[in-house]
Amino acid sequence: MQTYDFIVVGSGSAGSVVAERLSANGRFSVLVLEAGGTDRRFFVQMPLGYGKTFFDPAVNWNYKAEPDPGLAGNADHWPRGKLLGGSSSINAMVWIRGQREDFDDWRDAGNPGWGFDDLLPVFKAIEDNEAGADAWRGRGGPLHVTDCSASVHPLTRRYLKAAQEAGLPFNPDFNGASQEGVGVYQISTKNGRRMSAARAFLRPAMKRGNVRVETGALATRILFEGRRAVGIEYEKNGRSQSVRAAREVIISGGSVNSPQLLQLSGIGPTDLLKSLGIEVLVGNDNVGANLQDHVGINYTFKGKEPTLNQLLRPWWGKLLVGAQYLLLRSGPLSLSMNNAGGFFRTDPALSRPNMQLYFQAFSTVIPKSGERPILTPDPWPGFSIGLSNCRPTSRGSIMIRSNNPRDYPKIVPNAFSTETDVAEMLTAVKFLRRIAAMPSMAEIIVEEVLPGPSITSDADLIQDFRKRSGTVYHPVSTCRMGPDPATSAVDPKLRVHGIDGLRVIDASIFPNNVSGNTNAASIMTGAKGADLVLADHA
Known part of the structure; x- marks a missing residue:
């Protein structure tokens, strides 16, 4: 042996x-x-x-x-x-x-x-x-940890501005002195x-x-x-x-x-x-x-401005971003799907954030068999704002x-399985909608696709996040x-x-x-x- x-x-x-x-x-x-x-x-x-x-x-x-x-x-x-x-x-x-x-x-x-x-x-x-x-x-x-702030999709700026309009501070570094606020995520990549x-x-x-x-x-x-x-x-x-x-x-x-x-x-x-x-x-x-x-959910919207959907879905777009990646190691294929995000408190009385935000400048409502359809997103301009709980009980x-x-x-x-987790997620999804309703986002939103405008009562919101939430793999x-x-x-x-x-x-x-x-x-x-x-x- x-x-x-x-x-x-x-x-x-x-x-x-x-x-x-x-x-x-x-x-x-x-x-x-x-x-x-x-x-x-x-x-x-x-x-x-x-x-x-x-x-x-x-x-x-x-x-x-x-x-x-x-x-x-x-x-x-x-x-x-x-x-x-x-x-x-x-x-x-x-x-x-x-x-x-x-x-x-x-x-x-x-x-x-x-x-x-x-x-x-x-x-x-x-x-x-x-x-x-x-x-x-x-x-x-x-x-190597990459600073993506110069590379994110332009729609990300609207999200950051809307979150600030909703009351969150801009945070240039979630790994700095404080985690609270919104900003662009650092990612573990090097040279694409x-x-x-x-x-x-x-x-x-x-x-x-x-x-x-x-x-x-x-x-x-x-x-x-x-x-x-x-x-x-x-x-x-x-x-x-x-x-x-x-x-x-x-x-x-x-x-x-x-x-x-x-x-x-x-x-x-x-x-x-x-x-x-x-x-x-x-x-x-x-x-x-x-x-x-951590358990998370996405709210998905149809927009008036192009998102990554219009670049990643068509054959010519795949060709373009593929060439950009292969030749320059840059472009959408060199990034995470989560361009930006943030951390917030569902109750101002809390001493620190208990919820995490994610912004994705594309949408994958239409499923594709056998894979997560990141590289084949929806055929219309879509984007998602997601969240997950930080310290579930x-x-x-x-x-x-x-x-x-x-x-x-x-x-x-x-x-x-605890009332605490349900209550904080209910407050969190309402705040997510509040971000989407801020002027910087609302002016380019055509409709909320998921869960959709008919889901408004607390009972319906809870039922929706039970049906659509899942692990965020942590x-x-x-x-x-x-x-x-x-x-x-x-x-x-x-x-x-x-x-x-x-x-x-x-x-x-x-x-x-x-x-x-x-x-x-x-x-x-x-x-x-x-x-x-x-x-x-x-």
């Missing part, structure tokens, strides 16, 4: 960083096991190409949640990256850290070293921010190509002689000697293989796969594991519990269905961090409670969700977690 100092399971947002950091000093050998394949695909590297990867089984786990009463019985599609870079290779690339208070809450829950002041230097060290270094932004790090965690961290590490990456390698079980993790059993090309870790096993499978692998290996809810014939090594009900996710779970590693786990989001907390195994799965050093030589390092350890897109915080967690590992093996 081959032995490495460290085995990292998962090459996603956190795992790629862990592998790079642990191998950087040359002292340690690192094996990365990735169930998926290569990230060297055109629609992965082209930023707006993620419409093509949204359902693609070659790069996407294509999970499906259970029918959710909170979403009017809908079974939500849960894309998760199944390739080098994980979900950072198929996401919308919006670079948002979260609010200071999010991380201070983590620290105050008994996790020293995880407050905002502790983590700001980690965030800055990750980044190569095009806007330049300052008290908040980093320059010279591995991951996606800057995934694989591109920024893993691929440079793969050039080192002490790093080995195995793709197509599905981890099936953690191997133990007593209560110490000593290796991983995995399947590749239909064959079961085992590898040994001399120092530690690190699980970086993300919020779905990390609890799944722990449960398959005997760490999780005792009754569940016993019912599936799995020998219980450590009974812990928090493994797979406490699932938190609803909690769900991710639990295995069987002892077969290839069976997808049972994902139970429990969206809108699941966290299924292996939450905390000092007490009665309420958490890993300790503040990300060590699995009750086990030696085993850590979880990814977004599943978040004690609570962050206010905004989760990718930046996931990558930060990889860097912070690697630092904790290295400190224990100095």
